[in-house]
Amino acid sequence: MFDKILIANRGEIALRVIRACREMGIQTVAVHSVADADAMHVRMADESVCIGPNPSSDSYLNPAAVIAACEITGAQAVHPGYGFLSENANFVQMLEDHDITFIGPRAEHIRIMGDKITAKDTMKALGVPCVPGSEGGVDDVEEAKRVAAEIGYPVIIKATAGGGGRGMKVAQNEKGLEVAFRTARSEAKAAFGNPDVYIEKYLQKPRHIEIQVFGDGKGRAVHLGERDCSLQRRHQKVLEEAPGPAISPEERARIGAICADAVAKIQYAGAGTIEFLYEDGEFYFIEMNTRLQVEHPVTEAIFGVDLVRQQILVASGQEMEFQQEDLSIRGHAIEVRINAEKLPGFTPCPGRINQYHAPGGLGVRMDSALYDGYSIPPYYDSLIGKLIVHGRDRDEALARLNRALGELIIDGVDTTIPLFRALLQEPDIQQGNYSIHWLERWLEQHAN
Incomplete structure (x- = not known):
């Protein structure tokens, strides 16, 4: 069992992990931004390390800062909570390279499930029922029209790297498909740096x-x-x-x-x-x-x-x-x-x-x-x-x-x-x- 775990998160989920560790007799390390110096998770942990300024991109989303905090405190494992680095496969690989345990799945599984198309193909092969839709990414409007005609309207266009509803548009008919397709690709590019989208049947009242x-x-x-x-x-x-x-x-x-x-x-x-x-x-x-x-x-x-x-x-x-x-x-x-x-x-x-x-x-x-x-x-x-x-x-x-x-x-x-x-x-x-x-x-x- 670990002697010390670093919690790479903040707020209520950081407290949640600290409480579980305390019941198990495990020491905890809280990381925090400058803005969170007085946060409750910092007060509750056994140790704390400031890992950067206020923006999350410079603190909670900075893998190097988190790993440095592990090395400073001797933490053997990292619990990511949810959000931030919790589904970042590169971060998991970096931890492994530094002999630090990630409390979660292997990097390969995060990568597979992080791409919607690969995840769907994987689950379909494992016998999990999937929404009817394109077999992979859809690159142009004409291909989108062919897929939509096959599965029937309405359809939903989704970003392959999407989340939180971004890069997601519904088309009720062929007339609205072109605008929805281009808008979804544009949003996906802006939000995730990846314009790839796929198409699924849009369920009415799921x-x-x-x-x-x-x-x-x-x-x-x-x-x-x-x-x-x-x-x-x-x-x-x-x-x-x-x-x-x-x-x-x-x-x-x-x-x-x-x-x-x-x-x-x-x-x-x-x-x-x-x-x-x-x-x-x-x-x-x-x-x-x-x-x-x-x-x-x-x-x-x-x-x-x-x-x-x-x-x-x-x-x-x-x-x-x-x-x-x-x-x-x-x-x-x-x-x-x-x-x-x-x-x-x-x-x-x-x-x-x-x-x-x-x-x-x-x-x-x-x-x-x-x-x-x-x-x-x-x-x-x-x-x-x-x-x-x-x-x-x-x-x-x-x-x-x-x-x-x-x-x-x-x-x-x-x-x-x-x-x-x-x-x-x-x-x-x-x-x-x-x-x-x-x-x-x-x-x-x-x-x-």
């Missing part, structure tokens, strides 16, 4: 379902059910719950087994999430995230496992502490992402926290790095906390979420708390009746 998988890197893998992440704004998740309200036990077992078998065959190591669009009883693969997800706590709640602990165990060469038959779902869990944003436009709202009070009680978990007097810097993501609730069933989880939101106090900045309180009054949310388009339409209706 849900976004993701399967949590975990592998030991030696050919054994399990799945930990699904999460429904359909409530999204501009392709960014807002609320996640597990198990999915629309997924039957039979469907869960079927798609879970397919996913676990796929990652076992490639000898995947650690936590990963295979994401699908789900419509009319069918699952269609869209991507795999080779890291811990923001919404991992809802899975932890219903299975009673610590996914970060398991990541550390596997990375150190030890065995997972469970097999598939040991995993059973208990109750229902929901997570809402608390962002420092001003509604209704969701404008980032950094500033000083005058008062912070976290909710408590049975079945309530608050993952946040806030404290009284903390100043939220303007340089990073606006996520400032995750409120997770767990109940015996979905109705109890919803009741606990409503109660916990009422207890949560974040004074000094605007947040998305009012959004969730309003959503809980909607019959569709109460009944679990929503698709990936539901929230955007609701926001349009309530714009005024």
Whole structure:
């Protein structure tokens, strides 16, 4: 087992990893930018190292600075959290070259899943169901028209190196295809430095379902059910719950087994999430995230496992502490992402926290790095906390979420708390009746 782990991240996820390490008796090193000198993850860690100025490109996204911090402190391993360097294959290779363990999958798996076309081809070969679409990248408008005619409109054009909804455009018919194609390529080039795109059938009212998988890197893998992440704004998740309200036990077992078998065959190591669009009883693969997800706590709640602990165990060469038959779902869990944003436009709202009070009680978990007097810097993501609730069933989880939101106090900045309180009054949310388009339409209706 490692004696010391460096956490190459900030905010609530850095605290999450520090807590797991502390329970395992492992020393921790926090890295931080100048802006984060007084951040909670810096205060909580055993050691801290400043790795650069405020912009993330000069600090949290600087592999050389992170490796230098490892060498200064003697950290034997790096936990990347999510975002930043968590899916950077070159960084993983650099760590390996310096005899530092990356707590996550091998570089080759990050590379495979980091390219949407290669990921789709790989998953299809492993028996994972995929959305009908082009066999690879589409280079020109005429080829795009041929593919669209074969699979039928509407279609969606996606950047091969995409994420977060960038480089993604929908065409309802051939007339709109040319503009959508050129726009997607232009956005992809600007956002990722890679203009390559591919085309898929655009599903009308799908849900976004993701399967949590975990592998030991030696050919054994399990799945930990699904999460429904359909409530999204501009392709960014807002609320996640597990198990999915629309997924039957039979469907869960079927798609879970397919996913676990796929990652076992490639000898995947650690936590990963295979994401699908789900419509009319069918699952269609869209991507795999080779890291811990923001919404991992809802899975932890219903299975009673610590996914970060398991990541550390596997990375150190030890065995997972469970097999598939040991995993059973208990109750229902929901997570809402608390962002420092001003509604209704969701404008980032950094500033000083005058008062912070976290909710408590049975079945309530608050993952946040806030404290009284903390100043939220303007340089990073606006996520400032995750409120997770767990109940015996979905109705109890919803009741606990409503109660916990009422207890949560974040004074000094605007947040998305009012959004969730309003959503809980909607019959569709109460009944679990929503698709990936539901929230955007609701926001349009309530714009005024």
